[in-house]
Amino acid sequence: MTLDRRNFIKLLGGASSLALAACAGTGGLSGPTGGRRVVVVGGGYGGTIAAKYIRMMDSSIEVVLIERNDHFVSCPFSNLYIGGLMKDLSPLTIKYDKLAANHGVKVIQAEVTGVDAATKVVKTSTGDVTYDRLVLSPGIEFRTEEIKGYDMATTPEIMPHAWKAGPQTVLLRKQLEAMKAGGNVVISIPLAPFRCPPGPYERASMIAMYLKQHKPGSKVIILDANPDIVSKKGLFLKGWKKHYDGLIDYRAAKKVTEIDTRGMAVLVEGIEEVKGAVINVIPPQKAGHIAHVAGVVGTDKKWCPVNPMTFESTLHKNIHVIGDSCVAGAMPKSGYSANSEAKACATNIVNAMNGKELIDFSGINTCYSFLSAKEAVEVTGVYKVDKGAIIAVPGSVGVSPDLSETEAIYAESWLKNILTEMST
Amino acid sequence: MTMKWSGWALATGVLAVSAMAQAAPPTAAMLSNACAGCHGTHGGSAGPSMPSLAGQSDKAIVDAMKKFKSGARPATVMGRLAKGYSDAEIAAMGEFFSKQKLHATNQTLDKAKIAKGASLQEANCGRCHLEDGKEGKDDTPAMASQWLPYMQIQMADYLSGKRKMPEQMQEKVKPMSKADLEALLHFYASVK
């Protein structure tokens, strides 16, 4: 048999992925790095982009991406699934094989359990990995200790948060489907800052849309710890009036401090009891667990302070933090922000490794929200560094003038593009 | 002795990267990479409605951005976004995207419409939309392989008067039937 070009390449691809699996299994990345290895933790909105862009800008730098799962499910658009607009989560799911094949990113499926900043070693469930620079994009963890009765292992199975997409998203949808008509759905929103400021209000819209069609007599009760709707207030109120009048009972300044999973109730400030047939408790948030382990969380014990240009931790040299876990000045915690931060971080890591001048940050945030099956709105802004902090460029930040079908069409394309960026 | 924060940082070597306070202003790549979350890596859109910017001429991009910024061209997001950039930054991004390869797309299109559009395009649109839409005269945007839903939204805006059509384009477009215009867009979307 002759080996033609295409088969030869196939063989090569096969061989290299085998080699990868082997070195992942034996922890074969604990040796010397040659001074040019970047390890990225977390294959979500921030991590995939940092890994890909470093390789695109300088393929002589070795990039190892460590992620606990073999796939990633996007939170953006998961509210549409919860509302019944999507059959399954496949349009929201990406894999990592093309990042490896197209860009030579070494992908390791493992749990990162420790970081030794002094010796520059990352500890994982499959062995140690040495780094020259480390990028953490681990997303969020929950401050469950602030809710009495909340148990991280069991509570989400009864009162799903669905604030990390995947099985939790599916569970919340199933609970809604199983709910008897007339039952109430309670959504509790934590104090800002949290991942995706407009997310909870989009969720309320999508759930109300489902109830309106399928559960006569049911409504959504929003218990918001914040003094008011955090994002796109005018647009949400307009959409709710237009489509879900009487179906969304919004209650401001109602902080849930205790839960009762047996009685299916939550307690506001420990006294006012609110019952629900389905209860979606979105707990208050902090940087991903591994950021705490690595010692890069600030004095607030929640988020990671970083240099606004390089996203290097102000607490540990050679460790960079991007995405929801970091404090990026005026930028909200969103997938689009994580995408922009990752690119700036990648640019300056490459420049620093090559002894080149560092470049100031320029980034964008966009967040689309659906109000109904066909209408969306968005908030958008351009961000830059001024006097050592990330600020919004004056005049660039704003929201859609109205609910818009055109924006819904563009929103779907946004999702397609950003997920394609992350996975190819 | 108490040590000031900056002194501590220098002493421990933390902020080694960040201490090099003198950073260069955002480069064309830094500015343009931020657009890719919507328009695709290097401006090659995965579709189906966000326009590709890759391979667009710098004149067309600069012209579009300036019109977005001033409000002369209607937009959903671009009006606000364009206000975030100086003219020099816009010029830099125009150059960045013009240097990328035109992004070939595989769209589901109607064969009969493509054929009809092909027969109409040279005489009606070819004066400005050059080389089957792969290039454009002056600030005329390239349309080859552009996403069909995007061009349909733009054509609808032109026809409703929301987006102002160049006068000489209007002379050609006005007398045409909706079906012929639709065929032309299918044609341009099919060009690779």
Ligand SMILES: Cc1cc2nc3c(=O)[nH]c(=O)nc-3n(C[C@H](O)[C@H](O)[C@H](O)COP(=O)(O)OP(=O)(O)OC[C@H]3O[C@@H](n4cnc5c(N)ncnc54)[C@H](O)[C@@H]3O)c2cc1C
């Ligand atoms: C309902 C909802 C809707 C949203 N809608 C939008 C939207 O429309 N637009 C938008 O821009 N943003 C939206 N967001 C916000 C967006 O999801 C986050 O801001 C974004 O995911 C942050 O990216 P990240 O890289 O910081 O974290 P993530 O994307 O969460 O990625 C973190 C990754 O790290 C992995 N990981 C963590 N710790 C470890 C470890 N120790 N070892 C190995 N792997 C680890 C995780 O498995 C995960 O894959 C929404 C969020 C929610 C909840």
